[in-house]
Amino acid sequence: xxxxxxxxASLSLSPGERVTLSCRASQSVSSHLGWYQQKPGQAPRLLxxxxxxxxxxxxxxxxxxxxxxxxxxxxxxxxPEDFAVYYCQQRSNWPITFGQGTRLEIK
Amino acid sequence: EVQLVESGGGLVQPGGSLRxxxxxxxxxxxxxxxxxxxxxxxxxxxxxxxxxxxxxxxxYADSVKGRFTISRDNxxxxxxxxxxxxxxxxxxxxxxxxAAGVLTRDYYPSWGQGTLVTVSS
Numbered sequence: 761x762x763x764x765x766x767x768x769a770s771l772s773l774s775p776g777e778r779v780t781l782s783c784r785a786s787q788s789v790s791s792h793l794g795w796y797q798q799k800p801g802q803a804p805r806l807l808x809x810x811x812x813x814x815x816x817x818x819x820x821x822x823x824x825x826x827x828x829x830x831x832x833x834x835x836x837x838x839x840p841e842d843f844a845v846y847y848c849q850q851r852s853n854w855p856i857t858f859g860q861g862t863r864l865e866i867k
Numbered sequence: 868e869v870q871l872v873e874s875g876g877g878l879v880q881p882g883g884s885l886r887x888x889x890x891x892x893x894x895x896x897x898x899x900x901x902x903x904x905x906x907x908x909x910x911x912x913x914x915x916x917x918x919x920x921x922x923x924x925x926x927y928a929d930s931v932k933g934r935f936t937i938s939r940d941n942x943x944x945x946x947x948x949x950x951x952x953x954x955x956x957x958x959x960x961x962x963x964x965x966a967a968g969v970l971t972r973d974y975y976p977s978w979g980q981g982t983l984v985t986v987s988s
Contacts, residue, residue, distance in 0.1 A: 761929075794974040796912075803962055803978035804904075804912065815976055847912055851972045855928050856902075856914040 762786055764848050764859035772867040775838050781862045783831045783848035792852040795824055795833045798861075799844045807846075808833060840866070869893040869977040871963050876982030879953055883986070887948040889963030889979055896944040897921065900966035900973060903937065903948050905959035906981070915961070918946065919971045926971060931957075953986045960984075 763786040773779055783793065791811040796804035806815040808824035811831055821836045835842055843866045848859040875887040889901070902917040916937040918925045925937050936949040946963055960983050964975035 798912075803964075803981060804975075805978075806967075806974055806976040809967065809974040809976075815974075849912075849914075849974065851970075851974060854926055854972060856917070856972060858904075858912040858914065861911045 761855055762789060762850050762853050762857050764850060764857055766846075766848060766859035766862045768862060769860070770863040770865060772865045773838055774867045775840055777838050779835050779838060779864065781833045781846055781864075783826075783833070783859050785829045785831075785850060788828045789850040789852035791827050792850055793824075793826070793831050794849045794851070795822075796847045796849060797842075797844045798847065804847065838864075869965060871965060871977060871979035873961065873963050873979040873982040876961065876984045878985045878987065880988050881954060881986055883953050884949070884951040885953065885984060887950070887961055887963075887982060887984070889946045889948075891944045891946070891963075891965065894965070896939075897941040898969065900969070900971040901937075901939060901946040902964050902966065902975060903946075903961055904964055904975070904978075905957075905961045905984075907959045913959070916948065917966075917971050920969060924971055950984070953984075955986050958984060958986045 767782045795808040798804045812824045845861045870892045903915040918937045922939045934952045939946040960981040962981045965977040966973035
């Protein structure tokens with residue numbers, strides 16, 4: 761099973777700041793990695809797929825990069841609605857796995 | 868617009884069974900793989916199982932293999948999750964989700980609202 765480790769576990773930032781979240785895979789997943797955003801009481805929302813492609817309707821302030829084992833999700837300028845939990849997910853191997861999440865809180 | 872509506876959750880005793888349903892609309896159901904993902908209250912996401920568009924291939928997490936069965940009825944645009952030998956650790960919100968494309972192992976751009984399964988005596 762491929763283990764995805766996200767860091768940091770949580771962080772507090774202010775609107776307008778830039779943030780980079782990390783996801784490290786226990787073995788190469790090539791570019792088969794996605795990112796999701798989840799707000800309380802809601803289902804996850806796909807932001808990024810294939811490491812760097814924005815899903816339909818996702819604002820340009822969200823960007824993804826990486827390949828192999830190291831990936832990042834960057835939000836260029838935080839909006840109030842961006843404070844949520846973010847998960848990475850790999851689809852390279854069975855079983856599909858998710859990272860444990862990074863909680864982004866308002867400072 | 869893609870819509871996924873789960874039903875069938877509830878309280879069940881350890882060792883019991885439950886069947887979840889997910890009714891889909893807004894897309895050609897048989898063209899897409901479907902999956903179930905669960906989330907323990909206050910915790911992260913765990914992929915549970917996936918089924919191909921035709922229903923002929925299914926995949927399971929080790930934690931549920933032999934106890935859960937995924938199936939689909941393409942004539943009714945519905946995917947099912949039959950859960951048996953339920954344990955306390957199966958307590959979670961269960962989401963059904965639609966794959967982005969034809970692959971069974973994929974990303975999931977569309978999700979239902981989730982249904983809560985509580986396993987407790």
